[in-house]
Amino acid sequence: MNKSDTRQKAGLDWGNLPFGYVKTDYNIRYFYKDGSWSGGQLVGDEMISLNIAAPCLHYGQECFEGLKVFETVDGRIVSFRPTENARRLNRSCERIYIPRIPEQIFIEALEKVVKANAKYVPPFGTGASMYIRPLAIGIGARVGLGPADEYAFIMFGTPVGPYYKGGFTPVKALALEDFDRAAPQGVGDCKVGGNYAAGLAGSQYAKKKGYPIVMYLDSAEKKYVDEFGTSNFIGIKGNTYVTPKSNSILPSITNDSLTIIAKDMGLKVERRQISIDELGDFSEAGAVGTAAVITPVNQVDYRGRSFTFGNGDQAGPVLTELYNRLTKIQTGEMEDKHGWLHEIKI
Numbered sequence: 001m002n003k004s005d006t007r008q009k010a011g012l013d014w015g016n017l018p019f020g021y022v023k024t025d026y027n028i029r030y031f032y033k034d035g036s037w038s039g040g041q042l043v044g045d046e047m048i049s050l051n052i053a054a055p056c057l058h059y060g061q062e063c064f065e066g067l068k069v070f071e072t073v074d075g076r077i078v079s080f081r082p083t084e085n086a087r088r089l090n091r092s093c094e095r096i097y098i099p100r101i102p103e104q105i106f107i108e109a110l111e112k113v114v115k116a117n118a119k120y121v122p123p124f125g126t127g128a129s130m131y132i133r134p135l136a137i138g139i140g141a142r143v144g145l146g147p148a149d150e151y152a153f154i155m156f157g158t159p160v161g162p163y164y165k166g167g168f169t170p171v172k173a174l175a176l177e178d179f180d181r182a183a184p185q186g187v188g189d190c191k192v193g194g195n196y197a198a199g200l201a202g203s204q205y206a207k208k209k210g211y212p213i214v215m216y217l218d219s220a221e222k223k224y225v226d227e228f229g230t231s232n233f234i235g236i237k238g239n240t241y242v243t244p245k246s247n248s249i250l251p252s253i254t255n256d257s258l259t260i261i262a263k264d265m266g267l268k269v270e271r272r273q274i275s276i277d278e279l280g281d282f283s284e285a286g287a288v289g290t291a292a293v294i295t296p297v298n299q300v301d302y303r304g305r306s307f308t309f310g311n312g313d314q315a316g317p318v319l320t321e322l323y324n325r326l327t328k329i330q331t332g333e334m335e336d337k338h339g340w341l342h343e344i345k346i
């Protein structure tokens, strides 16, 4: 018998979940004090109590991650490349002076929080998954600028619906002229909260003009494509998968996985600077990240110019194949030959 048949499930409308927050039964918390991390505490309370002088509130000493957990076709519960998220969280921590979170603590937190909330892991076949949000914050009381002396590492999960309810449909993007995301030697390559607060004005400006997503160019010269607000850029040119090389973009785990799948498919992969003018040469373009895997992009507008990709409201064949392969690996419908799935025994 398939294991999922005996597992209790929360009675949610799995196919219609938004990409939003749904309260689950437990979250897990670790506290850092006097040089070491505590053991994890599973708590039912979704609120936290913080000192009003905590540096995360004043100076943005905060970083986070995002990854997904799936139920596979054969009823296993798996997370996708969680060690990569643990490593990236530590790179973010290091940059903003938060103490390292040992990888085994990250994986233990993941296993415990998923196990405690197993009934919220959406069933296979619904297109839904459990989104896991780890975060680290500076919490000791302090008023002058400086790193906190106490920290919290918190992880929670929330069931999220399939990103594409109406099919795998392309969107248009606005390349921003008047906003930068990250300075060349800033924190663009780290998943720190301040980047996203700084991006809100630009993304709201674009939304008002009818663009669901924004593209950022390099802030030094405004000549090269950096990435979208919360996802990396990929473009298809002939038999080549091209993605930007830049110090100020977030190294996407989805993008890394797709480059490996692209090679499996016989495509060439190039990671290099992409000038805004080169956009005209791509047959397909996409925004890639954990939430949607790939959002096909059919148009990028910049300074009165329009670059178009694919054929209108239809996603191109290469991105469609990349999307199908990655999502099928995640659900166990395609062989996980790169060892990306981390099983969580419930």
Ligand SMILES: *Cc1c(COP(=O)(O)O)cnc(C)c1O
Pocket: 066, 191, 227, 228, 229, 230, 231, 232, 250, 251, 252, 253, 254, 255, 288, 289, 290, 291
């Ligand atoms: C999280 C994020 C991505 C996507 O990274 P994944 O590991 O694929 O989820 C891309 N760009 C930015 C700015 C991000 O914050």
